[in-house]
Amino acid sequence: MPDTKSKMKMRKAVVRFSGDSGDGMQLTGEIFSQSSGSAGNDLTTIPDFPAEIRAPQGSIGGVSSFQIQIGGTEIYTPGDEVDVLVALNPAALSANLKFLKPGGTVIADRDNFKKKFLKKANYDENPLEDGSLEDYQVLAAPASSLTKEALKNLGLDMQSVTRSKNMFALGIVYHLFNRPMEPTIDFFEKKFKGKPKVIQANMRALKAGYYFAETTDVLPASIVIPPADLPKGTYRNINGNTAIAWGALAAAEKSGKKLSLSSYPITPASEILHEIAARKDQGAIVLQAEDEIAAVCAAIGASYAGNLSITSTSGPGISLKTEAMGLAVIAELPLVIINVQRSGPSTGLPTKTEQGDLAQALYGRHGEAPLIVMAASSPDDCFFYGYQACRVAMEHMTPVVLLSDSYLASGKSPWRIPSLDELPDIQLPEYEGEAEDWAPYLRDPEFLNRYWKIPGEKGYEHRIGGLEKEDISGHLTYDPENHEKMVHLRQEKIDRVAKKLPSQEITGAQSGNLLVVGWGSSYGAINSAVIELLEEGHENVGFTNFNYLSPLPENTAEIFEKFDRILVCELNTGQFANYLRTKLPMFTYEQFNKNQAQPFFTSEIKSEIIKILEA
Amino acid sequence: MPDTKSKMKMRKAVVRFSGDSGDGMQLTGEIFSQSSGSAGNDLTTIPDFPAEIRAPQGSIGGVSSFQIQIGGTEIYTPGDEVDVLVALNPAALSANLKFLKPGGTVIADRDNFKKKFLKKANYDENPLEDGSLEDYQVLAAPASSLTKEALKNLGLDMQSVTRSKNMFALGIVYHLFNRPMEPTIDFFEKKFKGKPKVIQANMRALKAGYYFAETTDVLPASIVIPPADLPKGTYRNINGNTAIAWGALAAAEKSGKKLSLSSYPITPASEILHEIAARKDQGAIVLQAEDEIAAVCAAIGASYAGNLSITSTSGPGISLKTEAMGLAVIAELPLVIINVQRSGPSTGLPTKTEQGDLAQALYGRHGEAPLIVMAASSPDDCFFYGYQACRVAMEHMTPVVLLSDSYLASGKSPWRIPSLDELPDIQLPEYEGEAEDWAPYLRDPEFLNRYWKIPGEKGYEHRIGGLEKEDISGHLTYDPENHEKMVHLRQEKIDRVAKKLPSQEITGAQSGNLLVVGWGSSYGAINSAVIELLEEGHENVGFTNFNYLSPLPENTAEIFEKFDRILVCELNTGQFANYLRTKLPMFTYEQFNKNQAQPFFTSEIKSEIIKILEA
Amino acid sequence: MKTEKRKKNGKPLSVKDFKSDRNVKWCPGCGDYMILSMMQKTFTQLDHAKEDIVCISGIGCSSRLPYYLNTYGIHSIHGRAPAVSTGLKLANPDLSVWVVSGDGDSMAIGGNHFIHACRRNLDINIIIFNNKIYGMTKGQSSPTTPIGMKTKTAPYGSYEPPFNIGELAISAGATFFARVPDKSPQLLGEVMMEAYRHKGTSVIEVLQNCVIFTDGIHEKLTDRETKDENQLVLTQGEPMVFGKQNEFGIQIDGMKLKKVRLEDKDSANTLIHDATEEETQQHIALAKLQLPDFPVAMGIIRNTESTSFEEELHNIIEQSQKKSSYKNLQELFHSGNTWEVQ
Amino acid sequence: MKTEKRKKNGKPLSVKDFKSDRNVKWCPGCGDYMILSMMQKTFTQLDHAKEDIVCISGIGCSSRLPYYLNTYGIHSIHGRAPAVSTGLKLANPDLSVWVVSGDGDSMAIGGNHFIHACRRNLDINIIIFNNKIYGMTKGQSSPTTPIGMKTKTAPYGSYEPPFNIGELAISAGATFFARVPDKSPQLLGEVMMEAYRHKGTSVIEVLQNCVIFTDGIHEKLTDRETKDENQLVLTQGEPMVFGKQNEFGIQIDGMKLKKVRLEDKDSANTLIHDATEEETQQHIALAKLQLPDFPVAMGIIRNTESTSFEEELHNIIEQSQKKSSYKNLQELFHSGNTWEVQ
Numbered sequence A, B: 001m002p003d004t005k006s007k008m009k010m011r012k013a014v015v016r017f018s019g020d021s022g023d024g025m026q027l028t029g030e031i032f033s034q035s036s037g038s039a040g041n042d043l044t045t046i047p048d049f050p051a052e053i054r055a056p057q058g059s060i061g062g063v064s065s066f067q068i069q070i071g072g073t074e075i076y077t078p079g080d081e082v083d084v085l086v087a088l089n090p091a092a093l094s095a096n097l098k099f100l101k102p103g104g105t106v107i108a109d110r111d112n113f114k115k116k117f118l119k120k121a122n123y124d125e126n127p128l129e130d131g132s133l134e135d136y137q138v139l140a141a142p143a144s145s146l147t148k149e150a151l152k153n154l155g156l157d158m159q160s161v162t163r164s165k166n167m168f169a170l171g172i173v174y175h176l177f178n179r180p181m182e183p184t185i186d187f188f189e190k191k192f193k194g195k196p197k198v199i200q201a202n203m204r205a206l207k208a209g210y211y212f213a214e215t216t217d218v219l220p221a222s223i224v225i226p227p228a229d230l231p232k233g234t235y236r237n238i239n240g241n242t243a244i245a246w247g248a249l250a251a252a253e254k255s256g257k258k259l260s261l262s263s264y265p266i267t268p269a270s271e272i273l274h275e276i277a278a279r280k281d282q283g284a285i286v287l288q289a290e291d292e293i294a295a296v297c298a299a300i301g302a303s304y305a306g307n308l309s310i311t312s313t314s315g316p317g318i319s320l321k322t323e324a325m326g327l328a329v330i331a332e333l334p335l336v337i338i339n340v341q342r343s344g345p346s347t348g349l350p351t352k353t354e355q356g357d358l359a360q361a362l363y364g365r366h367g368e369a370p371l372i373v374m375a376a377s378s379p380d381d382c383f384f385y386g387y388q389a390c391r392v393a394m395e396h397m398t399p400v401v402l403l404s405d406s407y408l409a410s411g412k413s414p415w416r417i418p419s420l421d422e423l424p425d426i427q428l429p430e431y432e433g434e435a436e437d438w439a440p441y442l443r444d445p446e447f448l449n450r451y452w453k454i455p456g457e458k459g460y461e462h463r464i465g466g467l468e469k470e471d472i473s474g475h476l477t478y479d480p481e482n483h484e485k486m487v488h489l490r491q492e493k494i495d496r497v498a499k500k501l502p503s504q505e506i507t508g509a510q511s512g513n514l515l516v517v518g519w520g521s522s523y524g525a526i527n528s529a530v531i532e533l534l535e536e537g538h539e540n541v542g543f544t545n546f547n548y549l550s551p552l553p554e555n556t557a558e559i560f561e562k563f564d565r566i567l568v569c570e571l572n573t574g575q576f577a578n579y580l581r582t583k584l585p586m587f588t589y590e591q592f593n594k595n596q597a598q599p600f601f602t603s604e605i606k607s608e609i610i611k612i613l614e615a
Numbered sequence C, D: 001m002k003t004e005k006r007k008k009n010g011k012p013l014s015v016k017d018f019k020s021d022r023n024v025k026w027c028p029g030c031g032d033y034m035i036l037s038m039m040q041k042t043f044t045q046l047d048h049a050k051e052d053i054v055c056i057s058g059i060g061c062s063s064r065l066p067y068y069l070n071t072y073g074i075h076s077i078h079g080r081a082p083a084v085s086t087g088l089k090l091a092n093p094d095l096s097v098w099v100v101s102g103d104g105d106s107m108a109i110g111g112n113h114f115i116h117a118c119r120r121n122l123d124i125n126i127i128i129f130n131n132k133i134y135g136m137t138k139g140q141s142s143p144t145t146p147i148g149m150k151t152k153t154a155p156y157g158s159y160e161p162p163f164n165i166g167e168l169a170i171s172a173g174a175t176f177f178a179r180v181p182d183k184s185p186q187l188l189g190e191v192m193m194e195a196y197r198h199k200g201t202s203v204i205e206v207l208q209n210c211v212i213f214t215d216g217i218h219e220k221l222t223d224r225e226t227k228d229e230n231q232l233v234l235t236q237g238e239p240m241v242f243g244k245q246n247e248f249g250i251q252i253d254g255m256k257l258k259k260v261r262l263e264d265k266d267s268a269n270t271l272i273h274d275a276t277e278e279e280t281q282q283h284i285a286l287a288k289l290q291l292p293d294f295p296v297a298m299g300i301i302r303n304t305e306s307t308s309f310e311e312e313l314h315n316i317i318e319q320s321q322k323k324s325s326y327k328n329l330q331e332l333f334h335s336g337n338t339w340e341v342q
């Protein structure tokens, strides 16, 4: 291809595809992600679609968007501000212009900016023509008509033709980013196998867009993002829900256990259930329970039966599981409870994100019922923490709450596919003594976990339940001292897990003025902010992000001591900060909180840090 | 009656009645409480009966006990150590001797200390005869045979005769404490109206015991407890559960609202449901729901309908109510949730006490779902806090969690019966503007509560629900800023309730070395301990007990500042201490915790305080 | 009493009075629209005033309905609408209470509250939008999803035997059960009005089309071509006949029902529908008729008389108030053993 | 396969093998003792080895049972035993799973799990100890408490219509339902054994006497004097007759049952019991027979064939494994679009 434009090198760029719900923006975005991954870029993506199942066409409520940040450097968020906005109709422009950087590029389908649609988007005038976009670079392409032209004679129905304009837009973006079209055309051939017309349509539209961009002069320069320096291996894009599901499947395989999942559907956790339901083809045993209580109880049954047993849900579902989680704690059964947090309280904002369920994970049960709490911090590391949650649950005979959230669940990032060998070993709590010496609550002397004896094992028949029990024998008892012992023992068992956890690490300054603290999914935004600040010369700032919350890593206090000030950033009113105040009350914690049901922006964190540093 | 014994004046004394479950020890204890109340003593009582519905006769597991502390001074607990132990059989002696003070008095039914029963209590020898009780004063009365004698010719069946020996034992205790028998005989006449034989039997047995004690020389001196200096008024004994039920009935009457109770039975909260179910005769609307979820949901329905609506349960039930409590928070409906805490986790020790559900009350819901948390501190003040919980819920349009516990629920203390006039006014959140200006989430500018408009009011039709809503209009919205506003607003509404709460007060030193902090039902033991310490010259110690936990009273920090050290005592692993660390992180909190599923002993608290003072 | 007063004072209400100011956000073509519209229409005919109507829902596409209805209403939590309405109706029996729910909401998570509402026989009206799928959460199986159907949670086809809502409701004690397709607005209106008139728990199953996830699932029943043969529309006191020319009838055969092609001689044996019959067997048998061997019964299958739960409760309250030893709270407080401290 | 292996290796088991070392703590005279003892007896006859038996309960007096049975067992939480057992049985279909529950545990808080267990038809055995009261919490009404009975929560007499457990179970899909008084140990043993043999959810309602709170509540049915007249003991393939001299019989009358005094001529019309009949009407009608107009049906009322839920699921797992595009996890992980970073 002759190269007629000048090239502009950028370290990273943010692209947002937007259009009507029927315009296929999610697929368009996915294809662009794949092509970016193949090009060696690091990336993070996030979809943004209407809460309604099907919103009215052309309305602002019906806009569906997909945002991606790609980079020749490591990418931790889908980006605050957008460099390139694709807007297939006026509603999409209206809803998304606020995200565009000054000077950023708009790629619009001029054909759709007609009266009817302008009105639905509350435009009196056509923004492509009234000068209101003069701070941006605008490529108003006749996407619909050129697509129609390109697809004529194919014998496709009108609707299919119209729908293909998303590929025209993608073609423009490909040209803008100097992307080869071949891998994508290969992809069309795979995806639409047996439907040659559809393959043709997509391909022609893509090419038409590409060549249109090439021949137009509106875009001043094409952008080159060099490949990022990522570890070697095979990669794919993955979202947090799939990654957790796969992590659990991997843990089952590695431990030689069958996987049982019992769940009830709920946004944004349902996809874990969908994925594992489809993974019956890998031997997964799945129950769609009648409600969340049944789900967690069935999971307890499956755990007692000796399977790796998990249950996945979101806030309202967790609230319902509370009672049974207490049973798993006192019975000391391995169980993974996945909470893909959404914005609360109550039904709240069910499609939006928040880190609002930490306190509940820590304290939500009646009585003293300690368990493990951990949190994933990126879509791809959901795989690892999904795996870890299963591992810790089984090795330590304890329920584990794994916190993810809406942002991680639907966002995607590249995941290096590990081989099973790479994953940490899972040492099941096997009893090795004589059958006569065994008892249901006999414990490992080091980690205090009991052993996992399951129905079918002769000579180990035993009963468990929710009543207080004598240590070792497991017999019911009202003895006051025994209860005190058991309360402490159950806590101590959790605390000792810390011995196995990796040390908490710091990015940036290893000691100094300010330690920024995050947990779970706030990682991306804070990490980006701190890296940028370091690059800008703020050498005094360190960042540490917690994945293990209960227990905390053993060196937590050690790290905190090295800094003058500690700033805890989280998407709630300060639940982790409060937890730290109870665990390590000798430090003072400052807070930066956001309760907008959406993730942190890197810029917000940056300016908060600067404010503190300059204060 | 000729007075043949010397009299010993005591400020307070502890009596424990014990026998087989069938021996009527609870009734015996109740009658003694009433007579003590009538004698002007202050008192606190506690029953202690088997977890089984009916344990085998004569077994240690089947012992039923009733403990009472009476005093000529204010009495805050049923007492640590027992002065007088009534033991009607060997099992009762075996189970209860550990509570008896050195030198204390044992009153035993000699007739029951025969082979069969000795064996059931694991005695090889008869302890009344083998010298093992030589450190105590023992009155081994032939209670069964003398009762039989006294009741002969009455024409009662053997079982009824045998059962009357409890009144014989009570007669001995009456003589020991110089109690008049007449009021009790009057009571028999009232209670057993229409059953003259039963009246006779009880009376004769009581008198027989009394005169037996008078003519025996074994008891060295009879005890006189002067009347306590209590506020004037009419008193009765009341347990915590009845007191809460009556508090709610009073709040309904005072506010002019109907009372709706929706509950599901659970130990130790069931009695609140029983009492209000019987109070249909006062117009109470009661639903025994199919489960705790239905109970709280029905309560939400009743609240929306405009009734004073409450739901009562214990730990496992609260765990189930979690989700719906979040709905009440976001919908901003008045609702009282009573948690009569029992010992956890899970089914735990269902008949035993603990303060283990505070953290759950504060943080147990998904998302940010703040509500009011308060706790009663004595059986009788359960009335006031029951009333207050209803008042605050209605005045501030918010769910209120009222924490009681097994200890308060079954313990009794004298309650001065108030007139309705004495109770604080309840100002319902009445909207006073124009109908056109009203909106579902329009708020009181001072306290931020919305107004309570109910079905049937024309022109105020509106919908509420669990989705996030725009302030004032109540319309659903995903707007990020609105969510942030609402999160803060819901918290601020709770915080502002503090403006209406009484100031937190200190017993003992108003400033100084050590402030002992308690909450809820630990009040009695800590208060007794601190009073004794003050009397013993430890002038530097103050005590403050919290009934209002969320929000904390406004002057909390002010109080804490006045002391060098703060010691938080509670029946859990430190939930209130941790909460204080999050709310007032500038102070250092030491902890004294007990996890034995039983209340603090005064002596434990005392020695802990002394240890700290001397350290 | 109250009802009459209201009727007299109020001016006649129109459908517009029951439209809220919120935009209806269901998918274009969704069967929910028709149900909403028939509720609005029905409400104009009630004896209750607008402000005495309360609509309570759980969570789901269907459960969004209260927002679109200008009455009092609660959009509660998933599965709990019957429980919420129980508390509300007991608290104020004068209200007309309508529960709106989905097949997932009422048969999965809400199953317990549903059967207990039926058992208690509270005077409420429960409308279940049965699209045989979880619409709102995008296509998972529900307890009414037919065997073999592929869903997001049953990617290899559903293998769970579904509930028959009518059978479950009647066995749990429901005194009124009706079934109507969303495509039969007139029947729906009639049934709603009867449910309103019926004292006790009324359950209406609406066969509702979800254009996104189960489009056409009720087609065989609602299609113009096939509906006469596939629907057995029941009318009180009328014989159970169906087919384009009413050429088929339902008769009994032991304790089962059989479908017969009517010849003159056996039309005498054709069952006459009696929804008011105490015994449940026949109603259950009707509720269970299924394609392809039988037509599906529509209309009011069961409609029996009995005291409502709230009446029972409020009667007891009244009785016990009359007989109580305590005239008021003070007497209660002072009952039993008290003493004076001077 | 597994079962046979075990049977061969093991020595015959005795009741003692199934007694745990814990003291049984029910009230002296409680009906629960007999149920425990019949379970222990039945377990000696199973094809399953002792270590392959699991007993799961909720909370209540009845639910203490697993502690007294020397098998694997879970004393779970109130109402949830069917849910726990669903997870367990799916995880390991080779186990013999017995759920023990009370009328409160399974009909009140556990109602939803109960009906869903019946619907799914998991191969488990659910024994409900129906003493028509909450025993453990000391005497509150349960959903089977008869109208008029005074309880702690119904001090003026119960006014809630009770559930009929059999009717609810069968309508929810139960393929096996039996009813037995605790005072008929032999019948109980037989029924337990049949429940064990039956593939799918088996529900056994035991009419259990609580000596403390409902003593004598089943007396009319169990009393020597009256039991022949008041019990209709059903036997597969036998006519439904009862009375001291079998002088009464059950016949049909439309879709209802009627009780007749047998004269020679009409004994031909007496119904023959067929528990294996697919249709539910007759079984429901039998389950609903009540005093004083009818005797109460005892024994196995329903016992029909169908695939169990765990079989269905594990079949699908097997099928989908065979047909899967991914031989193993690595293939799954590498499916779709991947790229290499060198």
Ligand SMILES: Cc1ncc(C[n+]2csc(CCOP(=O)(O)OP(=O)(O)O)c2C)c(N)n1
Pocket: A264, A265, A266, A267, A292, A316, A317, A320, C059, C060, C061, C062, C063, C077, C078, C101, C102, C103, C104, C105, C106, C129, C131, C133, C134, C135, C136, C137, C142
């Ligand atoms: C406790 C809880 N669990 C799960 C959900 C998620 N959820 C919302 S609606 C729904 C199912 C809706 O299905 P249905 O009742 O059939 O209504 P439809 O959308 O089909 O009208 C589910 C599972 C929830 N909101 N709350």
Ligand SMILES: Cc1ncc(C[n+]2csc(CCOP(=O)(O)OP(=O)(O)O)c2C)c(N)n1
Pocket: B264, B265, B266, B267, B292, B316, B317, B320, B347, D059, D060, D061, D062, D063, D077, D078, D101, D102, D103, D104, D105, D106, D129, D131, D133, D134, D135, D136, D137, D142
């Ligand atoms: C969540 C929860 N709610 C309430 C209770 C209290 N509770 C324990 S057993 C029981 C009822 C028992 O009745 P039933 O099932 O009939 O058994 P029975 O004791 O009569 O055998 C109740 C309400 C509990 N343990 N957990």
Ligand code: SF4
Pocket: A053, A054, C025, C026, C027, C029, C030, C031, C032, C061, C062, C131, C135, C136, C209, C210, C211, C212, C213
């Ligand atoms: S998803 Fe289905 S049920 Fe929900 S609104 Fe759309 S069409 Fe209606």
Ligand code: SF4
Pocket: B053, B054, D025, D026, D027, D029, D030, D031, D032, D061, D062, D131, D135, D136, D209, D210, D211, D212, D213
């Ligand atoms: S209370 Fe009743 S059911 Fe419970 S053990 Fe005693 S007799 Fe049995």
Ligand SMILES: [Mg+2]
Pocket: C060, C102, C103, C104, C129, C130, C131, C132, C133, C134, C135, C142
């Ligand atoms: Mg549905």
Ligand SMILES: [Mg+2]
Pocket: D060, D102, D103, D104, D129, D130, D131, D132, D133, D134, D135, D142
């Ligand atoms: Mg019972």
